[in-house]
Amino acid sequence: xxxxxxxxxxxxxxxxxxxxxxxxxxxxxxxxxxxxxxxxxxxxxxxxxxxxxxxxxxxxxxxxxxxxxxxxxxxxxxxxxxxxxxxxxxxxxxxxxxxxxxxxxxxxxxxxxxxxxxxxxxxxxxxxxxxxxxxxxxxxxxxxxxxxxxxxxxxxxxxxxxxxxxxxxxxx
Numbered sequence: 275x276x277x278x279x280x281x282x283x284x285x286x287x288x289x290x291x292x293x294x295x296x297x298x299x300x301x302x303x304x305x306x307x308x309x310x311x312x313x314x315x316x317x318x319x320x321x322x323x324x325x326x327x328x329x330x331x332x333x334x335x336x337x338x339x340x341x342x343x344x345x346x347x348x349x350x351x352x353x354x355x356x357x358x359x360x361x362x363x364x365x366x367x368x369x370x371x372x373x374x375x376x377x378x379x380x381x382x383x384x385x386x387x388x389x390x391x392x393x394x395x396x397x398x399x400x401x402x403x404x405x406x407x408x409x410x411x412x413x414x415x416x417x418x419x420x421x422x423x424x425x426x427x428x429x430x431x432x433x434x435x436x437x438x439x440x441x442x443x444x445x446x
Contacts, residue, residue: 334381336424338370338403339432340391345370345403347377350388365399371406371423378423387424390432400429 335350345358345365356373358366378384387407391400408425411418 334377334384336374336377336384336387338387338389338407340365340389340395340399340403341432341435342392342394347373365402367402367406370403371410374407374423375410375421385424386426386428388428388430390430392432 334352337346337348337350339346339348343360345367347355347358347370349355355377358369358373360366389400389403389407404427407423407427409420409422411420413419
């Protein structure tokens with residue numbers, strides 16, 4: 275009896291055919307689906323730490339401030355350029371894009387812009403504003419052509435509304 279058990283244990287081989295069949299199917303499937311995954315990375319820049327240590331800069335420093343009821347386009351030195359009130363559908367990102375196209379025509383070498391948002395700003399809103407700020411699309415000769423606006427984006431916190439209105443009052 276013991277001899278039969280020893281022979282039986284020694285004589286068995288491991289059958290891995292089913293496992294190999296699974297691997298033959300699984301590995302190409304994983305490679306194919308991995309090829310369709312695509313990640314987009316937008317390079318963002320941090321705003322300067324302190325304005326007091328920098329030299330006075332007389333060039334345009336564009337800011338887009340995201341408020342709950344509007345989008346504000348401003349020059350850091352010159353103040354508010356335009357306030358775009360919300361539409362019934364939400365933020366007026368199309369109007370923002372059109373305004374930035376007009377600004378880009380005047381300042382063609384300008385590439386950077388600050389997007390300042392309040393703490394409760396939704397992620398989708400941030401992405402829509404970044405897309406509107408980075409590029410614009412035009413139909414030319416039946417084809418859609420993309421133009422670069424302000425691709426170097428820096429994110430920051432929006433100034434309080436009261437402080438901004440006080441600054442506007444001092445400017446008058």
